Amino acid sequence: MAIKIAIKFNYFRTIEVINRSRNINISSFLYLLFPFAIVTPIILESPSYAAKPEHLQQLRQMRKCGGCDLSGVDLRGVDLNGADLSRADFKGSDLSNANLRGANLAGADLRGVNLTSANLNNANLKGARLDFLNSGGFDINQINLAGIDVKSLNPANLGNMGNLNIVNTITTGVNLFQVGKEIFHNRNNTISIGANLTGADLRGADLGNVNLRGVTLNNANLSGANLRGVDFKGADLRGVDLKNLNLNSIPLNGVNLSGVNLNGLNLQGLIFKDGDLSNANLQGVDLSNAQLTGTNLRNAILSGVRLNGADLTGVNLEGVQFQNTDLRGANLDFQNIPLQGIVADAADFSRWANNRANKNDWTNAIALYQKSIELNPNDINMYTNRGLAYLKLQDTQRAIADFNKAIEINNAHAPAYYQRGLLYSLQQNYSAALTDLDNAIRYNPSYTEAFSARAQLRLKQNDYTNAVNDASRAIFLNSKFSEAYNYRGLARYQLKEYQTAVKDFDAAIKNSKDWSEAYINRGRVFYEMGKYKEATEDFDRAIDISKDNIEAYYQRGLARFKRKRYDGAITDYQRVVKLSANHGEAYENMGHAFLAMKKKEEANLAFQQAASIYEFRKDTNSLQRLKQIIGGV
Numbered sequence: 001m002a003i004k005i006a007i008k009f010n011y012f013r014t015i016e017v018i019n020r021s022r023n024i025n026i027s028s029f030l031y032l033l034f035p036f037a038i039v040t041p042i043i044l045e046s047p048s049y050a051a052k053p054e055h056l057q058q059l060r061q062m063r064k065c066g067g068c069d070l071s072g073v074d075l076r077g078v079d080l081n082g083a084d085l086s087r088a089d090f091k092g093s094d095l096s097n098a099n100l101r102g103a104n105l106a107g108a109d110l111r112g113v114n115l116t117s118a119n120l121n122n123a124n125l126k127g128a129r130l131d132f133l134n135s136g137g138f139d140i141n142q143i144n145l146a147g148i149d150v151k152s153l154n155p156a157n158l159g160n161m162g163n164l165n166i167v168n169t170i171t172t173g174v175n176l177f178q179v180g181k182e183i184f185h186n187r188n189n190t191i192s193i194g195a196n197l198t199g200a201d202l203r204g205a206d207l208g209n210v211n212l213r214g215v216t217l218n219n220a221n222l223s224g225a226n227l228r229g230v231d232f233k234g235a236d237l238r239g240v241d242l243k244n245l246n247l248n249s250i251p252l253n254g255v256n257l258s259g260v261n262l263n264g265l266n267l268q269g270l271i272f273k274d275g276d277l278s279n280a281n282l283q284g285v286d287l288s289n290a291q292l293t294g295t296n297l298r299n300a301i302l303s304g305v306r307l308n309g310a311d312l313t314g315v316n317l318e319g320v321q322f323q324n325t326d327l328r329g330a331n332l333d334f335q336n337i338p339l340q341g342i343v344a345d346a347a348d349f350s351r352w353a354n355n356r357a358n359k360n361d362w363t364n365a366i367a368l369y370q371k372s373i374e375l376n377p378n379d380i381n382m383y384t385n386r387g388l389a390y391l392k393l394q395d396t397q398r399a400i401a402d403f404n405k406a407i408e409i410n411n412a413h414a415p416a417y418y419q420r421g422l423l424y425s426l427q428q429n430y431s432a433a434l435t436d437l438d439n440a441i442r443y444n445p446s447y448t449e450a451f452s453a454r455a456q457l458r459l460k461q462n463d464y465t466n467a468v469n470d471a472s473r474a475i476f477l478n479s480k481f482s483e484a485y486n487y488r489g490l491a492r493y494q495l496k497e498y499q500t501a502v503k504d505f506d507a508a509i510k511n512s513k514d515w516s517e518a519y520i521n522r523g524r525v526f527y528e529m530g531k532y533k534e535a536t537e538d539f540d541r542a543i544d545i546s547k548d549n550i551e552a553y554y555q556r557g558l559a560r561f562k563r564k565r566y567d568g569a570i571t572d573y574q575r576v577v578k579l580s581a582n583h584g585e586a587y588e589n590m591g592h593a594f595l596a597m598k599k600k601e602e603a604n605l606a607f608q609q610a611a612s613i614y615e616f617r618k619d620t621n622s623l624q625r626l627k628q629i630i631g632g633v
Contacts, residue, residue, distance in 0.1 A: 346375035362389040380406040414444035448477040455487040467491035482512040516542040535559040566593045584613035
């Protein structure tokens with residue numbers, strides 16, 4: 001019987017037998033052809049084929065095959081835990097999912113090997129040929145290389161190592177700008193985001209200009225490493241000992257340094273925005289002029305730390321241990337700024353107090369102003385500022401005491417007169433208020449706010465002409481001062497100069513943002529001019545800005561009544577009395593609207609309610625007027 005058999009040797013010396021007629025005993029044939037070969041298939045948990053099956057058999061029986069030819073072998077998922085594979089030839093083999101934990105692969109040829117998801121914990125790859133990933137043709141995502149000694153790795157392009165886990169890797173003295181650039185970088189020379197270098201020994205490593213974004217370096221040893229130009233953004237450096245490192249000017253934005261030991265480091269000018277230094281030991285660290293905006297320093301040790309000139313805006317300082325911490329010149333807006341254990345000047349406490357005042361945190365601002373005054377008892381600005389803070393808290397007695405103290409120190413201090421004048425005006429002590437505002441302007445003829453405040457005061461005194469003059473002076477000094485336009489508009493409204501009043505309110509609206517009062521005032525002028533539609537539109541806008549603005553609803557009710565929109569007017573008045581139950585004028589005008597709709601019963605009830613309110617507040621004139629209306633009904 002004729003049998004055609006073709007024998008072909010491929011690149012990896014494997015045998016391909018093709019039977020083109022019918023089944024034959026291949027093992028018998030190969031025994032005749034290669035009498036010394038072992039042709040019984042070698043099984044190591046999955047099918048495997050090799051040019052030298054005796055090497056595979058040796059590996060199976062002894063778990064030791066130093067210098068063996070295992071090229072082209074299919075060893076997917078096999079257990080080679082602790083096997084001696086030194087100098088073995090694995091070219092083109094498939095070791096995906098294999099367990100190579102503790103295996104000795106020193107000097108092994110791993111070119112073209114598939115190690116996807118293999119476990120290489122504590123494996124020895126010293127001197128191994130790893131240039132199998134040239135041109136990024138190899139992807140070892142998720143491979144665990146824990147404990148590997150990579151000191152002698154051949155610099156090669158090792159392709160994409162995204163999400164690499166190399167826990168406890170020993171890399172003592174490795175030049176990672178040369179070797180690591182190939183180990184950890186993809187084809188775009190960007191380190192694999194998410195790589196895990198937990199516990200890695202990187203002493204003396206050259207990481208210059210390496211991108212370590214998002215890399216986990218928990219408890220790694222970076223002592224003596226070169227980090228010049230390293231990008232640590234988003235990296236996790238918890239527990240890392242960074243002693244003896246030069247981190248100056250290295251961007252560490254968003255880095256997690258929780259629990260890190262930075263004892264005694266010089267970190268002048270460090271950029272570390274939105275990072276995490278919670279529980280970190282920063283004792284003796286020089287962080288002067290550092291940018292730490294938004295950084296979490298909760299429970300950190302800051303004993304002896306130099307933070308002078310540092311930007312600490314938005315920093316969390318809860319539970320921080322301060323002892324001789326230098327904060328001079330630092331920009332700080334923390335709510336509970338420490339008053340003890342820090343080194344700071346009067347100007348520092350003053351600046352921090354102003355920051356709290358700008359956030360309407362008057363209580364903490366007062367505490368900081370107090371500390372500034374203790375360090376500089378003759379700073380008149382601190383008394384004036386603290387007085388304003390007391391005024392905001394409605395503590396008028398302490399406020400006046402501070403303004404008085406400032407004037408006692410310097411009787412030409414215009415701001416103290418100005419603030420005290422405002423306080424007197426609130427107390428309706430208009431004579432004393434006018435005297436103080438006159439003095440404020442006397443000692444500072446360009447005091448825009450004082451001219452505007454005096455214009456407001458003159459409005460209260462019905463001195464409309466002088467109110468126009470003072471507001472005009474304020475506008476001359478500041479052509480975009482919306483409040484001054486508003487006061488002048490009100491004075492001109494009272495003088496019945498409606499056209500110019502409208503122009504002033506136009507300017508007040510233009511130079512402010514969503515100021516409901518200016519729209520209401522302009523609407524009132526339009527109402528007096530008989531432009532009820534325009535008036536209604538201004539009151540609409542005021543209500544859009546301030547949903548519960550009682551005056552806006554009341555004025556819109558008046559305008560709607562003039563336009564014979566009685567239902568709308570009644571709705572507005574009902575809204576007013578819902579917000580302010582004792583608004584007698586709203587009930588009275590509601591009654592007029594019901595009368596216009598010939599609803600006498602509802603009108604009478606509204607009038608009776610208004611009369612009760614007028615009687616309670618002892619408004620005799622309004623009560624007499626309303627009784628005549630009720631009698632007519």
